[in-house]
Amino acid sequence: MNNSVEVKKLSFNYGNVEILKNLDLDIKDGEFMVLLGPSGCGKTTLLNCIAGLLDLDDGQIIIEGDNVTWKEPKDRHIGMVFQSYALYPSMSVEKNLSFGLRMSNTPKNIISEKIDKASELLQIKELLLRKPSQLSGGQRQRVAIGRALVRDAKVFLFDEPLSNLDAKLRAELRYEIKKLHRDLGNTMIYVTHDQIEAMTLADRIAVMKNGVIQQLDSPKEIYNKPSSLFVADFIGSPGMNFFNGKFVSSDNSFALNNSLINLNNYQFEHKPSDQTDIVFGIRPEDISVSDSKESIEFKIELIEPMGADTLIWLSFEDTPFSVRLEGSSEYKLGDVINIKFDIKRSSIFDKKTELRL
Amino acid sequence: MISNNIEASGPKPKHLTIGRIGLYFFIITCALFFLMPLYVMIITSLKDMDEIRSGNLLYIPQKLSYYSWPKAWSEACTGFICEGLRPGLINSLKITIPSVIVSVTLGAINGYALAFWRFKGAYFFFGLCLFGAFIPYQVMVYPLLKIESAIGIYSSLPGIILVHTIFGMPILTLIFRNFYSSLPIDLFKAARIDGGNFLKIFFYVIIPMSAPITIVAVILQVTGIWNDFLLGLVFAGRDNQPMTVLLNNIVQVKFGVVEYNVDMAATILTSILPLAVYLLSGRWFVRGIAAGAIKG
């Protein structure tokens, strides 16, 4: 598979502040790449650099085999969908779609052909004469995508297109984008701070922090094997439980005050030395109610029913943690239960470097 | 054209485009046009009459002469009275200061009542009041003069202050109402629940938050009233003529030798205050324009 977009040693400064630091990123042809991170992590800056809306300070950008580092945005084979959609308010949908083509003196028959095709694909044929102000959020998004379509963009860039919408609409539009990607097969780069969007849409996710890509992997890998404490904490809702303790090499276990958790089932990538400060992380769904002999007894301190699941809160050596149970479970506050950690699915990090062990 | 495209790396090489040069050329030309009258005004006031007659309008004075300034200030004649602009300055201050205080206070109270204490019909009168801002003064001058004569304040200081208050009211009410409407309504509700009444909420909650809009309003009124000519001419009376009226009388005087340098010195003296307010207030002045133009 060829690379569709290559970012090489990209640096971008704002004044004296380094926003992006020597960043490399290859995106494969037809891939759905999500740039994920908290605000200020540089994800939008990276997208704007790829689009040519910002002038980078160092490095190269290659799109579809073309070195576009110095090229104008319009010559980069890209289309972009913005958070506000940026539809031209005074023009009808049809005029919005055709504006760029008309301004570059494209013959009329080609314009109408392209608009026909795009509006068919996006099912906006009956909206062509409306003004943007008369469209719903979902329809606006389709028009914005249509604008990229008629330009024959090879790469679609999305700048947090769903973040202004309410939860229900967001889920709906997420589905539409995913379907569109399936049907079109274009390379798509999608910026968001919403980890659910990232998980559901992406082929691969680049988790970013302070202008550096922390982890670049499939959603599954990122969820199951976060490479750092930051990624582990950022991904997943409800979040991963963390316990601060020490590694005891003599019996290969995690020690928290007087309690020990045996780590024989954990596959270390780098085995820590004795008495290293480590963080033991485990997702709420990797903890189960069990009466087996490794299980530990806890009293339920809080219950959060969430419909499909129920989250119960317990304390392990004064550190509160949550356990995800089926929605049908009938525990009450104060009940005492036995639970077991699925050590194979846990994550262990070095406290100092915050990296996965 | 970038020939060796593969090598492109790092920031795009910057070169000054023709468009950019043209842009600066055009904007500097415009700036010179806008500055020219001010420049001419200043250099003319510093030349003597011989140089004005023989020299070039746009050249800086070869020999500085300052006599036009004191002359404009205290000796220039309007008809048979030769007191210069000085009495006008005093009059302008006597008119502007109370007018600004009264009109801004009234505007603030109106805006507050309209924003938070709406009652049925209030907005009808507000609309009527705004409409008043567009009526040409000429339609109202004579009847208003009759009203003022009837209550005995025509051609007096209170008379001109009342007129400025009336004509300042629409715009001031509008900007105060718009500002108060933009404040969080919850603040007002909380004050109501804490037992505040019309006056208490105004004094303890609203006034402390009104500083920005009050500055805008004061700048708007100071420059507006200082620069007024027509109302001062008609309503102030002979003893209270503001600076603008005196300036016009001095310059338009029909007999004797015309001394352009004195005229220009007088013109500068008249505009120093609004210019200073403009230069010192900067963004506030601009905010005043925007606040007046954006309708709520």
Next chain:
Amino acid sequence: MNFTKNIAAKIALLPMIIISLTVFVGCIIYSFVYSLTGSKLIPALNYVGFSQYERLFKSRKWDVAVENIFIYGFVFTISCLVIGFLLAVLIDQKIRGESLFRTIFLYPYAMSFVVTGLVWKWVLNPTYGIEHSMHLWGFTWFELDWLVNRDLAIYAVCIAAVWQGAGFVMVLMLAGLRGIDEDIWKSLSIEGIPKWKSYIFVILPMIRPMVITSLVLIAAGVVKVYDLILALTSGGPGYSTTTPAMYVMENFFSRANLGQAFAASIIMFISVVCILAPWAYYEFYFRNKEAKV
């Protein structure tokens, strides 16, 4: 309706209500009533029907005044909008010294009309002004005698007025331009639309409310124009630059012809209403309707 409810607010707004009714409404009614009389030096209720208006429309001077206000209104309004918009666009190009340029373009607006008139009267002085400078520089063919030319004097008024008012339009337009969503510009850049086309086809329609506001404010100011002309030309040469406002003031205060003045002022008022009505309709009716769709 309970009258005592919200009584404090009603009392507070009393001055506004009284002024609106007596001054704004009352004066118009007063003027209209007396425009139907033959009042001379003092207002008298000797009704003469619409003959004051007949006389007005037959008056040569009034004709000139109306013609002038149309020329002035057209030239001044269009130039002010075009130049103001252009300046705003220029300043919006991330230029160096932006605030300096803005200060320069707006300072004339802080000056009195009288000052503006007097300065331009001096700059355009046919003996010692710009014309003289050009002659001294060897451009002996150069002519700028507008102030003493009956046909061109009104254009001199336009220059002075544009000089004073363009900055005002610039500020309003710039506020509009700065309010444009950054994403729109990015989108235009991605589509590769040239700057000037972007401004004309996308940005200008987007700041339409600002354009209309500027237009209305300027146009309403046109009808009032008085101080500026008084200072610049005193209505001359002859009465070639007289305006309706001057006609009214003259008949009130120097010709003791109140009936004429009232009739002329009522015509002025009607013309302002004609400017405002379509705008008010658009602002309050059409827009609300549009918002509901």
